[in-house]
Amino acid sequence: MLYGRSVETAAIDDLIDRARKGSGGALVLRGEAGAGKTALLDQAASRGGPMRVLRTTGVEAEADLAFAALHQLLLPVTGLLDALPEPQAEAVRGALGLAPGGSGDRFLLAAGVLSLLAEAAAPDGLICVVDDFQWVDRPSADALLFAARRLGTEPIAMPLAVRGDVPVKGLPSLEIAGLAEPAATELLDAGFTLTTPVRRDLVTLTGGNPLALRETARLLTPAQRAGREPLPDPLPGGSRLFGDRVAALSEGARLTALLAAVESDLDLVLRAADRLGAGEAALPELESAGLAGVSGTRVRFRHPLIRSAVYETGSPAERREAHAVLAELSDGDRRAWHLAGAALGQDESVAAALARAAERDRDRGGYGAAATALTRAAELTPEPLVRARRLKDAAVAAWLGGRPGQAESLLAEAREFAGADAALTMEIAQLRGRFELNSGDAAEAVRILASGDTLDMLADASEAASYVGDTEAVIEIGRRAAAFPEGFLRDVVAGIGATLADGTGHDLLRRALGRTGELREAAEFLWAAAAASQLGEVDLSAELAERAGRVARVSGMTGQLPVVLEFVATAERLAGRLAESRAVSEEGLELAREAGYANTVAAHLANLAAVAALRGEEEPCARYAREALAIAVPHRVGLRAGVAAYALAMLDLCLGRFAAAHDRFLAIVSAGPGAGHPTVVWRATPDRIEAAVGAGDADAARRALEAYERWSAHAGTAESLALLARCRGLVLPDDQAVEVLLEASRLHANPFEAARTGLLLGERLRRTHRPGEARAHLRAAFETFQRAGAAPWARRAHGELRAAGESVPVKEAVAVPAAIPDVRGTALDTLTPQELRIATLVAGGATSKEIAARLFLSPRTVEYHLYKIYPKLGITSRTELARLVVLLKAPAAADGML
DSSP states (O other), rough: OOOHHHHHHHHHHHHHHHHHOOOEEEEEEEEEESSSHHHHOOOOTTTTTTTTEEEEEOGGGTTTTTTHHHHHHHGGGGGGGGGGGGGHHHHHHHHHTTOOEEEEEEEHHHHHHHHHHHHHTTTTTTTEEOOOOOGGGGGHHHHHHHHTTTTTTSSSSEEEEETTTTTOOTSSSEEOOOOOOHHHHHHHTTTTTOOOOHHHHHHHHHHHHHHHHHHHHHHHHHHHHTTTOOSSSSSSGGGGGHHHHHHHHHHHHHHHHHHOOOOOOOOHHHHHHHHTOTTTHHHHHHHHSSSEEEEEEEEEESSHHHHHHHHHHHHHHHHHHHHHHHHHHHHHHHHHHHHHHHHHHHOHHHHHHHHHHEEEEEETHHHHHHHHHHHHHHHHOOSHHHHHHHHHHHHHHHHTTTTTHHHHHHHHHHHHHHHHHHHHHHHHHHHHHHHOOOOOOSHHHHHHHTTSSSSSHHHHHHHHHHHHHHHHHHHHHHHHHTTOOSOOHHHHHHHHHHHHHHHHEEEEEEEEHHHHHGOSSSHHHHHHHHHHHHOOOOHHOOOOHHHHHHEEEEEEOOHHHHHHHHHHHHHHHHHHOOHHHHHHHHHHHHHHHHHHHHHHHHHHHHHHHHHHHHHTOHHHHHHHHHHHHHHHTTOHHHHHHHHHHHHEEEEEEETTTTHHHHHHHHHHHSSSSTOOOOOHHHHHHHHHHHHHHTOOOOHHHHHHHHHHHHHTTTEEEEEHHHHHHHHHHHSSOHHHHHHHHHHHHHHHSSSHHHHHHHHHHHHHHHEEEEEOHHHHHHHHHHHHHHTTHHHHHHHHHHHHHTTTTTOOOEEEEEEEEOOTTOOOOOOGSSOOHHHHHHHHHHHHTTOHHHHHHHHHHHHHHHHHHHHHHHHTTOOOOOHHHHHHHHSSSSSGTOOOOO
């Protein structure tokens, strides 16, 4: 029976009730040992009616065994795996040991866990109970938290219990404090006869902790219970609460208890106990003493503090003997860890066994467990160079497991043991540089990586320098790369450097782009995108970035997908697909935070700020930009700081605040966060010219145009030529500008940029008293801006249309009903980012399973979102959805964003 837990019970009932209605979630029950968290979880498991219950408990003895907790939780529902998208099913099978290997991608595995839980929730819902989360092995914990943060559309309740000092990010928590005096008194009266002063003292001294209350009262003598003798000072706490019970065990029962303290598998414990001569009565004695019991195939202590008490009573020699016997009877990862527990001093054979276990963990996506195993293997390794390699590998595993702080510490230790081995030293340096680039000081990453002498390391250095905006470093690195044999990567790195140095690298870049048909890896497509960008061909660069995103989602990027999505989101924005760009960045932001990639977080925040600017959303733009700058400035990531500053300038431009926009664009060139970053300056120049013209600064506009003509001199795509023509038209008088803007309008391949040019052209035509010609351009621009959700631009186009003599109704088939000039965008704008991604993929012909695999969702979640999408858009089928998406989206976006 639970005493005094009405508030906690109500919170659990609310969690379960919301899940039963299809709005799932998780709740962390946080409190000290003995506070009653397990009792509350037991109550939760009993209150769901027909809802299925799955349960797992973290076991300290299994905290280093990858996916031990997940195996316990999911084994009863593995028969549902065939309903999952195959990549997810394969990842889960590999993690649970049901099939060899796995994808090695922890995001894919975590999505598979979510999908399997969603399948298990049919038809009545699911209560997923996780106890002692602080001892759940890291890979299981990562997958469970990934799922727990994404239960909003699933009929799943996930209560988790955790010790008070263990952080669990991103989930609501409820503090399980000690009982108030009335409830504590009721608890004591149910089992003990105590005087009122003794009861009051016990409540005060134990803080109302239910376990401490019961166990301390049990230990009191009759005289102490009656108040004739003082209470023990201090009261026994922690594992000492059970010390007398452990001490009272027979030798055989104590040995069996010690074996159970280091190994929970019932069969192994019984066989080891038999080998040590513990006797058949040992386990029943533990059960009758109320210390442990059998649950399925496991031995479980009644409380974790009992395990601690048992472990503390064993001498170091007895613990090593227990591990040694268990190692003889075990195999695989269990054997490796028991060998480590039995080791006395360094032992290469044991270290090698742990290293092999780590390799198996990595193959299944268990990077946190691999890092732990390799760290322990390094401790046991006698040879310094081998130790350094294992520490380096542990750092990589920790990094891929989303623990950059641990990764950096392990890498620093690896450097100490690397000695004079030049190759290993360089490999460690390259990893240090990559770590810094993803979550630390980008300028420091340049310094580290530029010290390398391999092409891969120089390529990383060039990437880092481009993030910082250090043009001189990019040039010097490109010069060094040119000394390597001809090849795709060499041509890109050397070509970018030579182009920045003296404009002679364009042939190298063209040659590299000629090899795009041979590319297979997402990273290769990103380098190709960089080459196209350097040539001034922003449209080709965006196309290649999108291809990188498509490859990354299906190839298993071992945690690097958030980085790839930086470029995909930017490509969507540059193409004018604002809702899609926002959706990709929100996904990337969530994944980057999961992975601990701080600089990638800044990238997605900066892009979200730019999207908000184009949509005219002032508060979100300012907030996202501020958050991006808070990371990018101290980390010296000039590219991301520059994009955030660009977003604020674009907000002013979109809202017609030309003077303010002009000042901000000038700051991007010469002052402020990210100032002078060549990529930002170049890409912002068409907007800078427009702002300068609007502010009446013709000289600044002409100077910017001269720079843009130099940057675009070797660009050959139609879109790049269209942008250049638009910039030229902007600085010309109205009567001369029309023909140039008409040429730009004919060249455009990007519908959004075509609409911006059409707006400018329509304005010039109207001012030159040609309103009839202006209307067609303004009407097309208005409709495109509506489809894109670019409200400020649509309002501006609408105003020009009215001035040109045309009244424009809002078409029901095109836009959500709204009063002009408060233009609200298209019907697609009513969808959430998640719904929009799903709608776009459905329009491209993808099945629910295929969509689930790409977006790290469950197929049931995809179907749920479709159920919500249809009434929003006034349709009833996938076919109608596909037609509507194609109608409402810009033509160039019709084949999907992924």
